[in-house]
Amino acid sequence: MNDSSNLxxxxxxxLSPDSDAFKRSAPLVAAYSEPVYHDVRIERRVIIRITPTSPSTRQQMLAQLPRREMPTRFEEKKIKGCIPIKDIAGTQPAHPNRLLLFMHDRRVLSVALERNCSARDFYSGFYVEKNKDGMICSGRDxxxxxxxSSCGVAKLSRLVAWQQ
Structure with a gap:
């Protein structure tokens, strides 16, 4: 026998869904219904700012070098792999598509940017998104x-004094 025939x-x-009593009891019905779960994804991005080195910092770095005749030419030696972001002390634009990176350990590195990029755009430093490994790599970052402007890192090099 049908239950609705007894009513x-x-x-x-x-008891119909259009009745006031049914509408007032909707929150109670919802509380006893099965819960609905949603996925929540939390992402964390870390952007690191590399600032230009101040002239006083560059002079300080050079003042601590031994006094001797400095060679006037430098050559680039390719770096295999990547460089740690935390080791960068500052930056300065160089050639049309090159940036100089001054490292905390007093090395000077060169970053070749993609062909269509100008180093002049980076006169006030740059931002780089921190990867899991904490490195800047050519061809990746x-x-x-x-x-x-946004430019890819085409090549990383170390500047070495040219020996005659």
Whole structure:
């Protein structure tokens, strides 16, 4: 036998989804219903800012070098692999598409940017998104200038005094 046949017409109207009683009890029904789960994904991005070195910092670094005749030419020696972001002390634009990186251990590195990039865009430093390994790698990472341009790292080199 059907349960609705035992109910009077008035009771059926009172229990219908359109009734006021049903609408008032909706929060109670929702509380006893099965919970709905949603996936929540939290991501954390770390952006690191590399600032230009101040002239006083460069002079200080050079003042601590032994006094001797400095060779006037430097050559680039390719670096295999990547460099740690935390070792960068500052930056300065160099050639049309090169940036100089001054490292905390007094090395000077050169970053070749992609062909269509200008080092002048990086006059006030750059941002780089920190990867899990904390390194900047050629062919993988992109540098974001404070003016808005974004350039890939094409090549990393170490500047070495040229011996005659």
């Amino acid at each position: 009077t017409q008035r009771e059926q109207k009172r 992109r540098l974001q200038s404070r003016t808005g």
